[in-house]
Amino acid sequence: MIRLAVIADPHFHDCAWIPKNSALPGAIRSYGDTIDSTRVFNESGPAFRAALDMAVAQGARLAILIGDLTDDGQEPNIHGAMALLSEYRSRHGLRVFATPGNHDLFAIHGRPMIKTFVAADGQSVAVDSARSPDAATLGTLSALQKMARLGYQPDPQDLHWETPFGTDPEWNARSYDVLSPDGGTSCRMIDASYLVEPVAGLWLLSIDANVCVPRNGATDFSDPAQFHDPSDGGWPAVPRHRAHLLRWMKDVAQRARAAGKQLIAFSHYPALDPLGNASADEVALFGPTGLARRAPGGDVAQAFAATGVGLHFSGHLHVNDTARHIGPEGRFLNIAVPSPVGFPPAMKMADIGPDSITLRTLSLANAPAHDAAFVAYRSEAAFAGRPAPDATGAADFGGFMDAHLRAVVSRRYIPREWPADMADFVKTRRMADLLALIGVEGQAPEMPLQMFAEDWYRLRKGGEAAIGYIPAERLAFYRQLCARLPVTQGTGMPARFVALLRILGAYLDRLPNADFVVHLPGLDVSRA
Secondary structure: OEEEEEEOOOOEOOOOOOOOOOOOOOOOEOHHHHHOOOOOOOOHHHHHHHHHHHHHHOOOOEEEEOOOOEOOOOHHHHHHHHHHHHHHHHHHOOEEEEOOOOOOOOOOOOEOOEEEEEOOOOOEEEEEOOOOHHHOEOOHHHHHHHOOOOOOOOOOOOOEEEEOOEOOOOHHHHEEEEEOOOOOOEEEEEOOOEEEEOOOOEEEEEOOOOOOOEOOOOOOOOOHHHEOOHHHOOHHHHHHHOHHHHHHHHHHHHHHHHHOOEEEEEOOOOOOOOOOOOHHHHHHHHOOOOOHHHOOOHHHHHHHHOOOOOEEEEOOOOOOEEEEEEEOOEEEEEEEOOOOOOOOOEEEEEEEOOOEEEEEEEEOOOOOOOOOOHHHHHHHHHHOOOOOOHHHHOOOHHHHHHHHHHHHHHHHHHHHHOOHHHHHHHHHOEHHHHHHHHOOOOOOOOOEHHHHHHHHHHHHHHHHHHHHHOOHHHHHHHHHHHHOOOOOOOOOHHHHHHHHHHHHHHHHOOOOOOOEEEEOOOOEEEEO
């Protein structure tokens, strides 16, 4: 049995970094920016360390890191993250293999950034990379050179190492021509994919699905504005712009079967819908939200399945999910891994045997020193004449992340994504009012609808890993309600709330996604 730790999206940010040409005491991000984001920043160091400590405590000596190692690919943050990983390799023998995420690098020469930090007196200070160049995101080659030890270059311990282009590790031997959408513009880009055998019998396939495409008519490749942001591309961009990856994956899968190797694939982006297979319903209800619009379609699933790669781990959306595709072209599982800096903070552990793989989802609710920035948050609030944030009273990191989610729901998701009439209804009504609106009889829990909306997002992001944050009686009520929803017509508010509840039912009816067993080779899933 081989134990493999799986960590997605740590978004490491070094609070001790002092941006160049600034009078800041450090790089503590503002709480205002934090609650406007779907991830937290200052807590990322303690959360990442907690994940690595968990890996070591569980006896793992191998880990895969599924993209977004850093906050935004700034050189100080890459340096800090690599120093931390080097510490765990030297002290504990933990080897970490990574794949690039959209926050780790950008295009050829990187891109500028503006970040808001907290000064000693609590004032928010914007730091522009035009003045503090170390705040900018690095370009692909610069970033990969600094992260080379994470599998991007071969290690003397490796039993096998290759790329889609052969065994030459030089970066110029791993580049390809990428075309603009209209096919009229071409530039040379690095593909950071690799296959490694770190221990006998295990093949780790790191797939670089972080596809950066030049815009139509681009002429200056040093200008980041002349590239499309890869965060909205992912797997849908691979068949057109990196078709060589699909051919290579098929070859790797065939060789793995012939040689009796256990093949574990991972990339930053999901290859199947990671929202309980309900993304299309969410788009129909809310429009193309930030998460749902990034779910890949059926054509991607078919192309991936045809490669013969059976098991794929993904990150990017900070959700916990298990999705399966079965079709005439083949079958595969996409296991979406939650982030240490999103709700719920967690990672996964895979025990890889000859006939099955056992997956566990491990909570990172306890992250020592997660509260190091709370003094700055309170100073920031005092400077602005506001009370201290409720989240700074959380008992542990899990409670802080739950408070963060509640703030994001009220400040970001509902105001930006919900129709105004639904948003207003949720703000002022209670669960009994919702039952009356949709015509369902029965006793409703005495709770505001805002609490229901928070639970909806908890289950959307966390699946079974969110259950500990929702009382059992509320979960039981949601299950009963989703089982007796009325048939509705039209597009009025009652029909839209019924649609919202049907999506909730999909979240509650996902494949096992906390602790479960994948049975090989058929990829059947059962609870552990």
